[in-house]
Amino acid sequence: MKTSLDDYKQLGLSGPTVQPWEDGMRTTGGPGTYEWWYFDGSLDDGSSLVIVFYTKDQIMPDKPLKPRVSFELDRPDGTKVHKEIEMDSSYFSASKDSCNVRIGVNSFSGNLHDYTIHVEIDSVKANITLHRTVSSWRPNTGFINFQKGKDSHYFAWLPSVPQGNVEGTVTVSGRTSAIKGVGYHDHNWGDVSMLKLIHDWYWGRAQVGNYSVIASYITAADKYNNAVIPIFMLARDGKIVADDFTKVKFSTSNIYIDEHTKKPVANTLVYDYIDGNTHYRVTFERSKDLVSQRFIDKIKGFKSILAKLAGFDGAYMRFTGKVTVEHFDGDKKIEVVKENSAVWELMYFGRAPHK
Numbered sequence: 001m002k003t004s005l006d007d008y009k010q011l012g013l014s015g016p017t018v019q020p021w022e023d024g025m026r027t028t029g030g031p032g033t034y035e036w037w038y039f040d041g042s043l044d045d046g047s048s049l050v051i052v053f054y055t056k057d058q059i060m061p062d063k064p065l066k067p068r069v070s071f072e073l074d075r076p077d078g079t080k081v082h083k084e085i086e087m088d089s090s091y092f093s094a095s096k097d098s099c100n101v102r103i104g105v106n107s108f109s110g111n112l113h114d115y116t117i118h119v120e121i122d123s124v125k126a127n128i129t130l131h132r133t134v135s136s137w138r139p140n141t142g143f144i145n146f147q148k149g150k151d152s153h154y155f156a157w158l159p160s161v162p163q164g165n166v167e168g169t170v171t172v173s174g175r176t177s178a179i180k181g182v183g184y185h186d187h188n189w190g191d192v193s194m195l196k197l198i199h200d201w202y203w204g205r206a207q208v209g210n211y212s213v214i215a216s217y218i219t220a221a222d223k224y225n226n227a228v229i230p231i232f233m234l235a236r237d238g239k240i241v242a243d244d245f246t247k248v249k250f251s252t253s254n255i256y257i258d259e260h261t262k263k264p265v266a267n268t269l270v271y272d273y274i275d276g277n278t279h280y281r282v283t284f285e286r287s288k289d290l291v292s293q294r295f296i297d298k299i300k301g302f303k304s305i306l307a308k309l310a311g312f313d314g315a316y317m318r319f320t321g322k323v324t325v326e327h328f329d330g331d332k333k334i335e336v337v338k339e340n341s342a343v344w345e346l347m348y349f350g351r352a353p354h355k
Contacts, residue, residue: 007143011143018137018158018160020097020111020112021098023112023160024095024096025101026096026189027055029055029056029065032192033061033189034061034189034190034193035055036052038186038187039052039128039183040343041128041182042181042343045075047074047075047181048073049072049074049179050070050071050072051069051070051072051108051128052070053069054067054069056068058188058190059295059349061190061191061192061193066086067086067087067103069119070082070084071083071084071121072290074290081172084121085103085121087103087104098111099187104120106118106119110130110160110185112132113131114129114131115129115130116128116130123173123174124171125170126171128166128167128168129166130161130185131164132164133164133165134161134162134238135162135239136160137233137240137243138159142157144157144218144229148224153191155194156189158187158188159233160187161185163183163184164183164184165182165183184205194349195221196221196223197221198220199221200346200348201216201217202216202345203345204342204345206323206343208337209325209338209339210236210237210337211235212233213325213342214231214233215233215284216230216231216232217230217231218230228250230245232245232248232282234282241280242275242280247273249271249272250270251269254267258289258317260292260293261292263346265346270282270284277330278328278329279327280325280327282326283323285321287319287320289317290318290320291345293315295315295316313348314348314349315346315348316348317345317346318343318344319344320343321342322338322339322340323338325338
């Protein structure tokens with residue numbers, strides 16, 4: 001991950017301070033690139049809401065611009081509302097100065113502090129506001145570089161709103177409900193298919209008492225010797241108290257094989273952040289699956305046959321469950337807080353097992 005002052009300058013970045021233009025469009029949208037703007041909310045009624053605006057399918061970036069909007073609402077009673085719309089490139093626009101993305105009548109816009117999201121897909125309509133309560137952040141430059149000889153590519157990530165307050169309305173089949181809760185927004189882009197760079201990743205975020213957590217553990221593809229990249233941010237009362245990835249140890253336990261995707265999944269994830277006597281431990285404990293999806297199921301016709309012959313085996317899983325933050329001073333535990341409505345995911349591009 002790039003960290004030097006020259007690296008910041010080469011990317012036009014003002015050190016660790018995030019600027020509004022960074023949440024604007026960062027690619028050309030042309031072949032070889034992909035980009036998306038992501039929002040999720042943990043709502044007061046126990047629901048989870050995920051909305052994503054894509055420039056194209058991120059695993060097939062060599063294709064032309066093909067914008068898409070995805071809407072997923074998971075209610076606590078187990079009912080789901082999942083809608084997607086893909087449109088012609090003529091219906092897409094995005095600013096380079098700030099987040100201002102439009103796909104037909106759908107829009108996602110903001111200035112790092114306040115965002116509005118509007119979605120209309122079939123019988124679903126949503127109007128969401130997100131107000132930032134934890135400062136915009138990125139892991140160093142936000143660029144993760146993958147290099148093998150002269151071959152160099154990147155995957156970039158900007159958590160524009162690590163945590164914020166969510167309000168709005170969601171209408172499904174003519175029935176409108178007011179929503180309120182805690183939300184998150186990030187922005188991702190890259191210059192080559194993630195299938196070529198990444199074997200798998202765990203990623204999650206949560207509000208736990210007065211703490212805000214963003215935690216990820218990325219395993220690079222076999223070509224890059226399965227190198228691991230931990231990413232971690234912990235804020236307390238809106239101020240970041242831990243974000244040095246070199247001080248993170250990651251572990252998993254209670255691993256099972258997901259019946260649908262056939263991928264190994266950990267029921268428990270632990271991130272230990274140790275800086276001298278200061279020690280934070282963040283533990284994710286799975287209670288329910290929200291999504292279990294094989295990428296190949298979305299590919300139709302002759303392309304599906306070719307993908308199977310090529311051994312295409314990607315999968316995506318999203319979970320909800322309990323997150324615990326423990327704070328230690330040396331060996332002494334001085335604080336424990338828990339939350340039961342965190343959201344995290346496992347993105348699996350490679351074949352399993354790889355070790």
